[in-house]
Amino acid sequence: MASVSTYDIKSELEMFDITCDNDMVFDKMLEQCLCNRLQGEDIVLEWVAFSTTKGGMKLNLDTLEQFEHEVLNKKNKFKLGLSKREDSHNRTRDINSLQDLYPPMMSLIASPVLLLSPASFSPSSTPSQKYSQRGGRGDVVSTFGAVQGTPWMGRGGQQQGAQLELLEGSEDSLINNYKYMFQRLRDVRNVLTEKIELLGEELRTHFSIEEFSPLSLPAQDCVTVLGQVCCDSNGKLNAQSVLLEAGPEQGGQQVPVDLTELREYSLFPGQVVIMEGMNTTGRKLVASKLYEGVPLPFYSSPIKQEIDMDIERQLMVMVACGPYTPSDGLTFDPLIDIINVIVRDRPDVCILLGPFVDSKHEQIEKSQLTETFEAIFNRCVGSIIEGTKGVGCRLVLVPSQRDVHHHFIYPQPPFTLHDLIKDDAERVTLVPDPCTLLIEGVTFGITSTDILFHMGAEEISCAAGSDRFSRILKHMLIQRSYYPLYPPVEDVNMDYEKFQSYGQMPVCPDVLIVPSELRYFIKDVLGCVCVNPGRLTKGQVGGTYGRLLIQKCSTSIDGKRLSPCVAGQVVKI
Numbered sequence: 001m002a003s004v005s006t007y008d009i010k011s012e013l014e015m016f017d018i019t020c021d022n023d024m025v026f027d028k029m030l031e032q033c034l035c036n037r038l039q040g041e042d043i044v045l046e047w048v049a050f051s052t053t054k055g056g057m058k059l060n061l062d063t064l065e066q067f068e069h070e071v072l073n074k075k076n077k078f079k080l081g082l083s084k085r086e087d088s089h090n091r092t093r094d095i096n097s098l099q100d101l102y103p104p105m106m107s108l109i110a111s112p113v114l115l116l117s118p119a120s121f122s123p124s125s126t127p128s129q130k131y132s133q134r135g136g137r138g139d140v141v142s143t144f145g146a147v148q149g150t151p152w153m154g155r156g157g158q159q160q161g162a163q164l165e166l167l168e169g170s171e172d173s174l175i176n177n178y179k180y181m182f183q184r185l186r187d188v189r190n191v192l193t194e195k196i197e198l199l200g201e202e203l204r205t206h207f208s209i210e211e212f213s214p215l216s217l218p219a220q221d222c223v224t225v226l227g228q229v230c231c232d233s234n235g236k237l238n239a240q241s242v243l244l245e246a247g248p249e250q251g252g253q254q255v256p257v258d259l260t261e262l263r264e265y266s267l268f269p270g271q272v273v274i275m276e277g278m279n280t281t282g283r284k285l286v287a288s289k290l291y292e293g294v295p296l297p298f299y300s301s302p303i304k305q306e307i308d309m310d311i312e313r314q315l316m317v318m319v320a321c322g323p324y325t326p327s328d329g330l331t332f333d334p335l336i337d338i339i340n341v342i343v344r345d346r347p348d349v350c351i352l353l354g355p356f357v358d359s360k361h362e363q364i365e366k367s368q369l370t371e372t373f374e375a376i377f378n379r380c381v382g383s384i385i386e387g388t389k390g391v392g393c394r395l396v397l398v399p400s401q402r403d404v405h406h407h408f409i410y411p412q413p414p415f416t417l418h419d420l421i422k423d424d425a426e427r428v429t430l431v432p433d434p435c436t437l438l439i440e441g442v443t444f445g446i447t448s449t450d451i452l453f454h455m456g457a458e459e460i461s462c463a464a465g466s467d468r469f470s471r472i473l474k475h476m477l478i479q480r481s482y483y484p485l486y487p488p489v490e491d492v493n494m495d496y497e498k499f500q501s502y503g504q505m506p507v508c509p510d511v512l513i514v515p516s517e518l519r520y521f522i523k524d525v526l527g528c529v530c531v532n533p534g535r536l537t538k539g540q541v542g543g544t545y546g547r548l549l550i551q552k553c554s555t556s557i558d559g560k561r562l563s564p565c566v567a568g569q570v571v572k573i
Contacts, residue, residue: 520534
């Protein structure tokens, strides 16, 4: 425990405008700190909570004696009993000891320092040794682009806050909870059929194809067919198990595909493609050409105006993805560290993706907590809001399907935060997964679902030329979907009607944020800057976060769009 002095105690009391002329009072409080293993801030907060319940009791030696008898002594007895109980249960650790499970509300409201200290989250948890001893803190491990002569700093609230909104608008965005588990198979089929038809029409127009042939109709000439890639079994897709499934307009049949004549391809289940080839029997298509598709256009403002962000008005966006605790304990040290980074770098916008309360954490899986998941989440978010209050940055909170307290459905509605004060509500934006944000004229596509990992396990390719990450990201952009894989992995509970409305890309984003368990990166794919910031923790050790610097985004007088100048880094926490 760090040393405590009477000066520390006086300073903490002055924060609450509590004064006392008797130095013996401060000596007595110092003695109480040493006997009860408390910091100066802790005993002051306990005193404020105690005196408030007594109607504003004055601070003197007599009232300190009463405080020691009614509060400190009882807490010591309670902690002793709790310690014995923990030993009898193989020292099961929880998010909070019962001592601090229901802390006085006065202390939580009055002191951001208490909210942000690791002890306020899990004083009974042993800090992760591997996390605390990690090396390379602050090292830049991946870079993209270059912004000359400017520091990696935001505006820090010196000017008007960054303009931020959901691109689709509140009326067309998923902003509320919804009922799920009611979908019928025919409704799922209708959604998949409409996807094939809509993308097929876009492809037909782009490649100037007159019409599509029925997939299962025998033909002696080369035919052009439209369909969705699927697998002939429940196993993993391979070159011998590829089927093409047509929509109702082309017969609705499934036909095996022979890929041996294709020089290169990249396929995954759920992919809508056009193929040319021979189908002489109607029972197998020998593909000779593959049309993959084109991405949507980038966003352009409906108002023709000139918008320039000069060097002084550069935009900095920070991105971090949970878990925010190491796997060997529920101490939120990584969360504290990223808050400190936000305070230091003062980004204009900070995008924080779940999980905040990770369903895959060992102690949560084993039900070793003594506090509700919702309460833990509220503490985390309250700490983030309080800790960044003086920074002036906008906070964007994105849920994850691994958030144990939230809806386990995709698309996932945004978090709900009650009782936010007006100033906090104005700078905190709660968004669904997935979503498309417009930040200062720059579009950000965001999903917390690990689509890279899911598609990486299913995609097959032959001499495709690019790396797997680039291929998967290209598929997302040209399929115009945040989750183009069908069927989804078992961990993703898809509501297809909502997915049809809220899971598609309205435009090709300028920046696509796709956090994953796979290795971090920043790269350009079809003109879109794609970012995998990694996760803030990787098992018991620290992970990474991302930051982007945007210097210029403009629309010329004639409405022609100029791409934003984006530089990015992935940094070790």
